[in-house]
Amino acid sequence: MSAAAVYLDSPPPDVAIAERVAADESTRRPALLFFHSAVAWLVIGSVFGLVASLKFQFPDWLTGEAALTFGRVRTVHLNAVAYGWAGMALVGLAVWMIPRLVRAPLYRPGLAVAAAWGWNLWLVLGLGAILAGWNDGLEWLEIPYPIDTIVVVAGGLMAISVLGTVARRKTKHFYVSVWYALAALVWFPIIFATANLPIFGGVEQAAVNWWYGHNALGLFITPLALAGAYYFIPKVLGRPIQSYYLSLVGFWALAFFYSLNGIHHLIGGPLPAWLITTSITASVMMVIPVAATAVNFHTTMVGRFAALKHSPTLRFVVAGSMIYTAVSLQGSVEALRGFNRIAHFTHYTVGHAHLGVYGFASLILFGCLYFIIPRLVDWEWPSDKLIRWHFWLALAGVLIYVVSLSIGGWLQGEAMLDASRPFMDSVNLTKPYLIVRSVGGTLMLAANVTFAWHYWLVVRRRGTARLEPAWSAGEGLA
Amino acid sequence: MNPAAVYIIAICGAGAVIACVAFIWAALKGEFADASEAAFLVFDDDDVQHPSGEEP
Numbered sequence: 197m198s199a200a201a202v203y204l205d206s207p208p209p210d211v212a213i214a215e216r217v218a219a220d221e222s223t224r225r226p227a228l229l230f231f232h233s234a235v236a237w238l239v240i241g242s243v244f245g246l247v248a249s250l251k252f253q254f255p256d257w258l259t260g261e262a263a264l265t266f267g268r269v270r271t272v273h274l275n276a277v278a279y280g281w282a283g284m285a286l287v288g289l290a291v292w293m294i295p296r297l298v299r300a301p302l303y304r305p306g307l308a309v310a311a312a313w314g315w316n317l318w319l320v321l322g323l324g325a326i327l328a329g330w331n332d333g334l335e336w337l338e339i340p341y342p343i344d345t346i347v348v349v350a351g352g353l354m355a356i357s358v359l360g361t362v363a364r365r366k367t368k369h370f371y372v373s374v375w376y377a378l379a380a381l382v383w384f385p386i387i388f389a390t391a392n393l394p395i396f397g398g399v400e401q402a403a404v405n406w407w408y409g410h411n412a413l414g415l416f417i418t419p420l421a422l423a424g425a426y427y428f429i430p431k432v433l434g435r436p437i438q439s440y441y442l443s444l445v446g447f448w449a450l451a452f453f454y455s456l457n458g459i460h461h462l463i464g465g466p467l468p469a470w471l472i473t474t475s476i477t478a479s480v481m482m483v484i485p486v487a488a489t490a491v492n493f494h495t496t497m498v499g500r501f502a503a504l505k506h507s508p509t510l511r512f513v514v515a516g517s518m519i520y521t522a523v524s525l526q527g528s529v530e531a532l533r534g535f536n537r538i539a540h541f542t543h544y545t546v547g548h549a550h551l552g553v554y555g556f557a558s559l560i561l562f563g564c565l566y567f568i569i570p571r572l573v574d575w576e577w578p579s580d581k582l583i584r585w586h587f588w589l590a591l592a593g594v595l596i597y598v599v600s601l602s603i604g605g606w607l608q609g610e611a612m613l614d615a616s617r618p619f620m621d622s623v624n625l626t627k628p629y630l631i632v633r634s635v636g637g638t639l640m641l642a643a644n645v646t647f648a649w650h651y652w653l654v655v656r657r658r659g660t661a662r663l664e665p666a667w668s669a670g671e672g673l674a
Numbered sequence: 675m676n677p678a679a680v681y682i683i684a685i686c687g688a689g690a691v692i693a694c695v696a697f698i699w700a701a702l703k704g705e706f707a708d709a710s711e712a713a714f715l716v717f718d719d720d721d722v723q724h725p726s727g728e729e730p
Contacts, residue, residue: 216720296718297715368711369709371712371713383689399678402678404678430716431721432722433723436713436714437713437716440710441706444706444709451696467676468679471678471683571720
């Protein structure tokens with residue numbers, strides 16, 4: 197088949213270039229605003245996270261002010277990294293990527309810019325409220341719901357811009373990344389608005405709370421991060437994804453199975469056994485989309501792993517994708533009653549959550565940003581050393597963090613189930629693991645600060661202008 | 675029936691209906707008929723390594 201026949205969906209090269217340039221021009225302002233904000237929230241959220249972790253070693257530290265007590269500091273950490281860093285960076289990724297993939301400029305970019313400002317306002321007011329002691333008392337939904345109306349409006353503006361872009365697409369098909377990104381941008385407002393309705397009480401509220409909490413990860417963060425991986429792995433390698441049909445199987449299986457997963461957080465709770473069993477079944481069924489995605493990424497990479505050495509984008513994205521497989525299979529096992537009985541209500545779950553949001557989603561996001569930012573600011577990353585430091589600090593940090601909490605959490609769970617042991621045993625035995633957790637957290641903070649500093653340098657166009665990526669040794673991999 | 679179960683099943687049921695409608699819509703639009711062509715949409719003039727000409 198000729199090259200022209202391969203690109204049935206494509207216009208002539210000169211038209212394609214003009215469309216790509218127009219798409220990039222239209223997304224420059226909103227995408228940069230989302231990314232600048234995300235990096236700022238990453239640093240803020242990481243500092244709060246480390247402070248919360250260190251309070252396990254120094255419980256009397258920063259207790260003079262109510263705003264700096266553990267309950268508020270830890271909550272600000274979660275909201276800043278989940279909605280500020282991951283949320284804003286992933287939406288920025290979608291804003292940048294979708295117009296390229298549908299070959300149409302972003303529809304009304306001003307709406308996306310307004311959405312970014314609205315999202316920031318929501319977080320500033322929401323985190324301020326949490327520090328002041330005003331919150332909804334529901335995990336992942338702590339920001340008071342009157343303030344949440346701001347992000348609902350921002351989300352609406354974003355939806356108009358993205359859906360307007362897709363409506364003007366010039367391609368016959370959606371690339372799988374567009375499926376994932378569009379679905380996430382539709383799912384998130386639905387689950388967020390539903391969970392915030394002030395009509396639930398008691399056990400219904402707990403059920404809806406965890407239905408939302410898990411779906412925020414699985415129907416918002418996960419699909420957007422996978423959209424990035426499906427975009428950049430083929431693009432950097434210059435090789436299409438091994439099986440496009442398998443990628444669609446992965447997408448639709450996630451769409452059908454994920455939404456009931458969250459109830460496995462309430463195993464043993466006052467809910468009907470059949471509802472919890474349904475959730476466990478759905479959690480195990482997630483093996484299907486995860487396996488489809490893992491097989492597809494791996495077979496696309498086979499024979500090309502040497503490219504990881506030269507491409508930071510590929511290195512971060514592939515590491516994040518491998519961790520996606522691991523954390524998802526771990527999640528399916530955690531949903532089983534026998535496993536859950538020990539691991540639930542322990543530090544084990546905290547390790548799992550960090551493996552998901554940092555090891556999987558954040559590593560992929562870092563990789564995406566290493567590709568995107570030079571194209572947005574017309575300046576190369578100044579230092580290959582900083583990129584290498586960033587990668588190894590982030591990977592080592594999250595692995596140390598997760599391994600220590602997995603072992604400590606498991607021992608904690610066994611101790612709590614042993615009626616012959618005093619409860620304090622389950623607390624004291626975790627102390628060394630929590631120290632190691634703080635070490636891992638310190639490395640992750642160092643990685644994030646390294647990245648933020650490098651980001652500042654490239655955005656400010658500091659360092660020597662390069663004709664080609666600093667890290668590639670002239671081999672042309674970004 | 676426990677009200678919590680009703681809420682969750684109703685919400686997820688609505689989601690499943692939407693997903694089914696979206697799936698059927700996509701199928702009727704021919705999205706899956708020759709979808710392997712879509713694998714090449716990721717490539718443009720800004721690729722790091724250009725596609726090797728592999729067929730869809």
